[in-house]
Amino acid sequence: MVRSDAELSVRSLDVDTWPAFAELVEANNGVWGGCWCVGFHVKLGKDRTAAQNRSEKEERVREGRTHAALVFADDRCVGWCQFGSPDELPQIKSRRLYEKGLTTLPDWRITCFFTGKGLRGRGVANAALGGALAEIARLGGGTVEGYPEETDDRKVSGSFLHTGPMAAFENHGFTRTRPIAPHRWVVTRTVAAA
Template sequence: MTRRRRTENEATRPPLIVRPLDASTWDAFARLVEASGGVWGGCWCLGFHMKLGRDGLSWAQRRAAKEQRVLAGTAHAALVFSGEDCVGWCQFGTPEELPEVKSRRRYEQGLVELPQWRITCFFTGKGQRRRGVAHAALAGALSEIARSGGGTVEGYPEDTDDRTLSGAFLHTGPMAAFEKHGFIRTRRVAPHRWVMTRTVTAGDCP
């Protein structure tokens, strides 16, 4: 697609808006997950809530487990919409809600105090890349955190270091998005993965 045609197509698309994941947006979220093969091998965005792989849960059971958390208010995400369609999201929550982190041993070695919030994963639907979905989702997550009282927030993005990576390796978020939104690198927990932190003030609009 030429740059001119891409620009023309973008001009006709609805603007991106962000809404929280809750009972009213569950169906739109679920449609995107289903259209994307369950996301990352069928995890249904549960991988930071619980250990997957040996859980023995079927696709339907994972879907139900995620929905149950959403309805109970223990699963949070900033969903990015284009018109009526959910096109991506950023998941966030407390450490109690999202206890599973990557590179746990290295993470715990350098841990001084748990954060109030974690930003754990991002997803952008097919055909929606380079629209700023991840940036919009992260901004939405930070706004939701501010409305919920703010506090210290951690993210765990992968530094590409000029490497070309598939989206599967960047599910914890693009480093550039975190830097744009004021996060700083706190410590390295893997060859290319960092803990990044910032403090969000209650009531702020990051």
């Protein structure tokens, strides 16, 4: 159990933090039934297993082909925000509407968030997004896109917020660019290199 007063810190997903990331994923049924946070890397189909997704994610971590800001409470990973280039994360939701309004690809995409069971509402997504933006700045900055869900004061299941809550993006200076679903937007921000 994570203490409610535990201070949050952010670390990058890499070979050293992989065990903590894997522990959180395993404790949450592989994340949405076995995605292992590869759903924006590759097209998921019924023929892919959770074991394949886990193996693929771990291989990408070892090769430095995946990025995430992991949020820790003490020494336990409690959530994350995944980000990467469009080449690294080519699979996005609402693709048809996204491409219809596309003029230029961003340098970076922020594609998904996850917060462990019982930990929502404690600032994990906000900390993860801040950590992702800091890492993007360290990696050279550029145009960053996200695809958050607007809650419009409606109750929304956490599974629908996997692309992030609009409030977190707006708190970090993102601007709504265009809608791509009834409650999902493309938001953008430029991040200066650190």
